[in-house]
Ligand code: 5AD
């Protein structure tokens with residue numbers, strides 16, 4: 040048995056891809072290793088979204104090179120592969136900069152990994168594969184999906200046609216593509232058979248989903264969700280990440296119609312200033328976003344919101360930044376991600392004049408994060424005394440303790456719940472901690488077991 044170590048950076052789509060790479064290589068004799076030191080092959084599944092994410096890859100490669108050398112000195116072998124978005128964007132540079140790398144493979148072509156490994160073993164040289172092949176990647180991946188735990192990701196859509204001026208995704212992940220409904224349904228059923236009861240549908244623009252339905256028509260994400268909600272073992276559905284422009288009427292309605300659809304939505308806005316939103320090519324205004332949120336809350340009053348924000352986009356004035364702060368105050372978030380603008384090579388905003396100095400970006404990020412943390416704390420505190428269904432996913436640090444997720448994705452720590460692993464059980468929330476909740480098992484019982 041050979042050993043494989045995969046390190047994953049970035050978004051949940053990379054987490055899904057890493058799991059599929061493990062599935063793909065298992066029939067070729069690779070089992071998972073816990074550390075690169077124990078591995079015959081290491082894959083870095085990389086992220087290119089911000090400069091820092093890409094830099095991390097090169098420093099990790101330096102570390103791996105030394106491990107590889109040590110193994111070679113002892114007569115062993117370790118293949119190094121770089122996958123994901125840095126591979127796609129900087130493939131040739133990686134090959135040139137780091138001689139220890141054997142394989143570079145983009146996110147649309149990792150189904151070819153077994154061939155690429157064979158190529159390296161044949162001694163025909165290092166392998167670089169960053170094409171967007173016309174054939175469907177998903178058709179060539181094994182149908183047998185492994186999963187750990189009761190909650191799983193399922194990629195239904197990939198790529199992006201929106202071309203926000205700061206973002207590398209349309210270049211690294213390519214054009215929008217939706218998997219056919221039947222393929223997704225089969226995968227969801229296989230997950231349910233393995234005991235999975237929560238599925239998060241993934242896509243860079245998941246709500247732009249328009250896959251071929253069994254009736255030959257194009258199905259929307261809402262229609263897909265209705266279909267998946269019929270699968271018996273599946274008790275919870277989520278989807279991420281969405282673009283405000285693609286929140287269609289039927290998807291908004293689905294939040295009121297599908298009980299299994301969790302009342303939590305990640306809906307990135309990036310900025311609260313219409314001027315900046317225009318410069319970002321977001322194709323929506325702050326007011327439209329606010330109205331959208333009101334419409335979803337009208338059908339699902341307990342909806343909790345999350346978002347992404349960028350501060351210090353080129354040309355952002357104090358007044359623009361204040362508009363972002365105002366929007367956050369008006370919408371109210373349960374949780375959010377915020378970043379300093381990072382110029383990415385090849386994107387239009389990177390070469391724009393009026394780049395914002397680092398100290399201004401720092402100050403704005405700090406102010407925004409303080410406000411967002413305050414809102415998160417307030418949201419968590421508002422949960423005290425309420426009873427939620429919690430899906431228990433892993434043991435806690437203390438004996439007998441288990442950690443699960445609330446409908447709003449908050450981690451919930453519960454004592455005396457170790458026997459409830461992989462199950463959903465009602466929990467009364469006793470205290471809000473900074474990033475999680477503490478609760479006790481409640482009377483109402485709801486069981487999720489295969
Ligand atoms: N700089 C900073 N943040 C970025 N994001 C995407 N591109 C950049 C960039 N160049 C953020 C956006 C996006 C999230 C995944 O990452 O907020 O929604």
Ligand code: SF4
Nearest residue numbers: 199201202203206208
């Ligand atoms: Fe990037 Fe914009 Fe596409 Fe999201 S919608 S992936 S931010 S280009």
